[in-house]
Amino acid sequence: MKIVIPIQLVPDRVEEIVINKEKDGFDLEEIAWILNEFDDHAVEQGIILKEKTGVEVVVVAAGGEKSDEALFTAAAKGADRLIRVNVDFSTEKVNNHALAKIFQTIIMEEKPDLILTGVSNHNGFDGAIGALLAEYLGMPYIGYISGVDIEGMSALVLKDYPGGIKAKMEVALPAVLGISSSEKPPRYVPISKVRQAMKTGSVQEKDGDIDLAGGLIIDRMYEPEVSGRAEILSGSLKDIADRIAEIVKSQGLI
């Protein structure tokens, strides 16, 4: 039994994200890249399955050398093999259609029984990569998964619905699952283990072509609009209390 987990880097929203001069995308050089949070959960779910059933876990990252940290972190958690696709997001535009095509080639070579990936990302704005991947591979897809068990040649999955409702489903393998959260939150990996993995582990490198066809064509991006600012009340306690009363009245709440 083999699981392939395609992961990708996305812009780190802690750092400022700048729109490029052409206003049709981000200023790629300014972006700090970070592992997509849902992909982190997909890796965790894969490792949990490995611990339960001893499956082989292969993690595939698109994003060039920048994704090494994410790959070695996965290795430190217990991933068996690492594959890196050498495309550089800092210089080339990318979308989920292109990424899905890159992952498709590798997955067809690996012939896994299960593909786990993050249910969404804020990378290309062109849909869920899992669904695209399933389409290209001709496999079934279920998204918003928060638990996976393997039984024979099928997987029992827990799918989340809005309002906290969950459904248990059975899916025949091979299949693609979009993970929204792993059974347990992703574990902490100490730096020493990541460094150890960097020293001893190896990454299989692949070249990839970026083919944006099928994705969105962005005309223009906009900065978030600054809406009304918060009003800070100051003055004596009485002034503040009066002002609050005034606001509450003016909003028709009393």
Place this chain on the structure above:
Amino acid sequence: MPHRPDFWGIEPEWMRYFIYGILTLALLVMLIRTFYQARLWWKVGQPEKRFDQPFKRIGRMLNQVFVQQRILSQPYAGIMHALMAWSFFILFLGTPIGIVNAYVFPGFLKGQIFLIFKLIMDLCVIVFLIGAGMAAYRRIVIRPKKLTLERRFGFTLVLLTLIILTGPSIEGARLAVLSIEENITYGSWMPVGWAIAQLFLNSGSTVDTVHLWHTIFYYSHVGLVITLFLTLPVGTMIHVITTPLNVFFSKLQPMGQLSAVQEDSAHNLILADRLKNLTWKQLMDGDACTECGRCQEVCPAYAVGLELNPKKLVLNIRDALHRDGALIIQGTEPSIPLVGGTVTTNVLWECTTCGACIKECPAFVDHISDIVSMRRHLVNEGEVDDMLQTSLANLGRYGNSFGKSGRMRAGWAKELEFEIKDATKEPVEYLWFVGDYASFSPTLTETTIKTAKVLRSAGVDFGILYDTERNAGNDVRRVGEEGLFEVLVEQNSKALQKADFKAIVTTDPHTYNTLKNEYPEEVINGRPILHYSELLDQLIASGKLKFNKKLDLKVTYHDPCYLARYNGVYDAPRRVIHATGCELIEMPRNREHGFCCGAGGGRIYLDEGTMPERPSENRIREGVTLKDVSTFVVACPKDISMFQDAVKTTSLEDKLNVKDLIELVYEAL
């Protein structure tokens, strides 16, 4: 002429050889049993180098074993212990001196020398009895909570007292016989023996009866000493061997310097998940512990009702070693694990690494070394709470625990009307290592800005590292994430090596500690590391910082653990307070005995959990007991956060105003 008779009244002559023989045998049994127990240290534990600087070690040992400096820092227990220890030690020397008198320099104890010798011995008996009386009173009447009130301690006290009492009783019986037979006149040189002799003489006993009593006392004395020897290795008296050893092998590095993770020959990390992965010295700590409870008494976690009790921690490890040590040597893994069994994970996370236990311990036990070793194991296994995980992930990615962009580190400086030099671009005299809390915490930036203004008004040539500064790693190391600590040290070292400066100044005592004690020498190059209180003190002394106002406030001062206890900076902040015109009223727990705010050792990264009272609240309640004190002065950014919260949660906001030292200085300018 008075002289020391050997084996007076002990017949037949072979008896003396029998006594020598049996005592030697008992002594051998004692040594073998002690060795048998002590072998667990190195047979179970990991190697650790503790043999360097032997003279320094011997000096420390002599000071603590004979002068008993640490023990005497507690008046009642200290005097009690010193009285018994000193007198018993001198009395114990009586026997070898007697042997020298009998065989090496025959008969040297005669005349005046003999009388003075006996006088000293008898005075020691009195001294011992005073100490033993104090001990009995303490154990039976005072019953301090910190003591282990178990029979084995009472047994030792009774045994020692009986040994001491039978000594002069033998003497008394002998003096009684000599008084009858020879009418001796020097009896008053041996006040205790002479008093006992008078009892015999007044009772009208015959010489034969007194002889019989002499024999009874004599063999009781020998029997009691044999009992002491035989039980010593498994009783409370083992500390006369283990505690001096533990002091000898105690850490010579600064208190604020932790040891790195050890590796085995295959470069695998040795993490303290099990007893055998503690070092021999960490195991020795348990056997050296005298169960005096001073660590328990000063521990902030224990004080507020948490599970951690430093004394129990050490004793639980000791008991596990005694229980499972033999199994471990055979290669069997004990059924109770060290972490999660002998020591619960709660206990490990509750420690603030404030160091009060270490500074208090008369046996020089290093509790924090155990705790950090075991935390390293937990972190390695990923067993960290959500908050800590987030903090560590943020520290790894952004270099700060707040999860803010590293580019925003100097964001506070934008509010200044002058620009702070970038120390990586131009030379500065003082490099200000700002630290996470002072840089990112929204409630603290105002204080940080005031610090910058004060430094500027004193004409200090200073700069900061801007976005190349990272968290210095002090608390990261203490929380057990050694790998991340190393990364942070590497990143900061790179920035520091790029900068041109003559000294480093910090406002954060934690940063101060790790820069001063743990950063590589090639990065610091012997340049001074100063806490801002030290720099302010120097600036005031040199006249560069002048005050126009006298604040005329009554204030108290909270010693930050990592500044005071860890690095001995007590007076600089106090002088600065005086210079601003404030009157300083000390809290009962001050200087070395300062009480931790609860944030140290990475506790600030952890989920606080629930506790009956926070250490910071406990401290604020101590502060409000001081008459007319309006201001609670701190010298650590984390302290501002901790205590400003605590005055709110205790509803004492109107009683105490929490202020940073720099605010006083700023107001007095």
